[in-house]
Amino acid sequence: MKPVEPIKCKDFPCSDINKNGYLVPAVEIEPEKVKVIMISEAPPENPADYFYASGNPFYLKTTIQAFNDAGIPVNSIQEILDLGFYLTTAIKCTKKQYGVSAQTVKNCSAVLEKEIAIFPNIEVYMLMGDVAIKAFNYISKRLTGKNTVPSGSTYKLRKEKFFYNGKRVFPSYVQTGQNYLIEKSKREMIAEDLAEAARIIGK
Secondary structure (H helix, E strand, O other): OOOOOOOOOOOOOOOOEEHHHOOOOOOOOOHHHOOEEEEEOOOOOOHHHOOOOOOOOHHHHHHHHHHHHOOOOOOOHHHHHHOOEEEEEOOOOEEOOOOOOHHHHHHHHHHHHHHHOOOOOOOEEEEEOHHHHHHHHHHHHHHHOOOOOOOOOHHHHOOOOEEEOOEEEEEEOOOOOHHHHHOHHHHHHHHHHHHHHHHHOOO
8 A cells, every 4th residue: 555545634724834745655565564653854845855756865865874874784765664664754745944833743743643543563653853753742642641752852861761552662863854964963863763673673
């Protein structure tokens, strides 16, 4: 199946996004084989830079680098999928400016919730950045009555272990975009989180 088929935003209520940049993974997957869902922030302005675009898209380039930094040798999106990792974004439309409102994150979390529900065998949720953490907390609050990840700086939160329905949740950092290439300490923490996620699923 392709996630783009059942996952829809019906009315595009957000004012600080570009609905023409709406993007949900259109890759063919076997949902039962996905063990880790890796949630980044938002789609790139250029769809050619998206994880599942052909060629050498920038989002995939930095993600592959993150896996390699973690000691997980991959060279393509298919190899990442074959490991049981699925890549997506918390926001499904491109941003008009650097940040997005809490209301937009909340609106998009409803779409993300439907996307997560596709996968019956998730063992790890990787929340790559503040937007992904906030979106996941909206889902968690709706379904369980409480946030999964408490407020606080990510580097401090990483010292603790968090779980959602018994599955491990990693608050981490964004592995896409130019900042990934220059922030060495965050790259190291992302690599640590990826290595641990791979260990959990036996890869």
